[in-house]
Amino acid sequence: xxxxxxxxxxxxxGFLLQSTVFKTLSIGSISPNLMVIVTSSFGFMRGKKEGxxxxxxxxxxxxxxxxxxMGMHAMIYMYIGYANxxxxxxxxxxxxxxxxxxxxVSELVYGLGTYVIMFVMRSRFAFSYYFIRIILPxxxxxxxxxxxxxxxxxxxxxxxxxxx
Numbered sequence: 001x002x003x004x005x006x007x008x009x010x011x012x013x014g015f016l017l018q019s020t021v022f023k024t025l026s027i028g029s030i031s032p033n034l035m036v037i038v039t040s041s042f043g044f045m046r047g048k049k050e051g052x053x054x055x056x057x058x059x060x061x062x063x064x065x066x067x068x069x070m071g072m073h074a075m076i077y078m079y080i081g082y083a084n085x086x087x088x089x090x091x092x093x094x095x096x097x098x099x100x101x102x103x104x105v106s107e108l109v110y111g112l113g114t115y116v117i118m119f120v121m122r123s124r125f126a127f128s129y130y131f132i133r134i135i136l137p138x139x140x141x142x143x144x145x146x147x148x149x150x151x152x153x154x155x156x157x158x159x160x161x162x163x164x
Contacts, residue, residue, distance in 0.1 A: 002160070006160060010156065011058055014034040014035060014037070014038045014058070014149075018033070019065070022145075027137070027141065028137065030141055031138070032138065032142040032145040033107055034145065035073075036080065036107050037103055037149050037150060038054060038153065039051065039055040040081070040099070041153045043081040044085065044087045044099065045154070046088070046157070047085045047088045048088070049085065052081050056077065056078045058073075059071075059074030060073070062074075069117065072118075076113045076114070077110075079109075084102055093158065096150070099146065099150050100146060100147075103142065104139060111138060111139065115127065
C-alpha cells in the first residue's frame with residue numbers, strides 16, 4: 001500500500017512539475033517530458049506490469065488535462081512502460097547508461113507515436129519539420145533532465161525496496 005501511494009505521489013509530482021515549472025522553463029516552447037521519465041523508470045526498475053500501470057496513469061492524467069483524443073497518451077505510455085519492463089532483468093541501478101538509453105528511445109517512440117496519431121491520421125505529412133523542431137529538441141531536453149530526475153526516482157525506489 002505504501003508503494004502505491006508513493007508511486008501516485010511521484011506521478012502527480014512529475015505531472016505538476018511538467019505542467020508548471022518546466023512549461024515556464026521551456027526553450028522555444030519545448031519542455032522535457034517527465035511522464036516518459038517516470039514511466040520508463042518504473043518499467044525497467046520494477047518490471048512490465050508496474051511499467052504498464054504507471055504508464056497508463058501517467059497517460060490518463062495527460063489525456064484528462066491536455067488530450068485532444070482521450071486515451072491516446074495512456075495507450076502510448078502503457079506500451080512504453082511495458083516495453084521498458086523487458087529490461088528489468090539487466091537493470092543495474094548505479095549505472096546511468098541503460099536508463100539514459102531507454103528513456104531516450106522511449107521519448108523517441110512517444111514523439112513518433114504522437115506524430116502518427118495526431119498528424120498522419122489527419123493527412124499532415126511534415127515529418128522532417130516535426131522531427132527537427134519538436135521531437136529532437138524535446139528528446140535532448142528530456143535527456144538532460146533525466147540525469148537529475150532519474151536519480152531521485154531511483155533513490156525513492158531503493159528506499160521502498162529496503163526492509164524497514
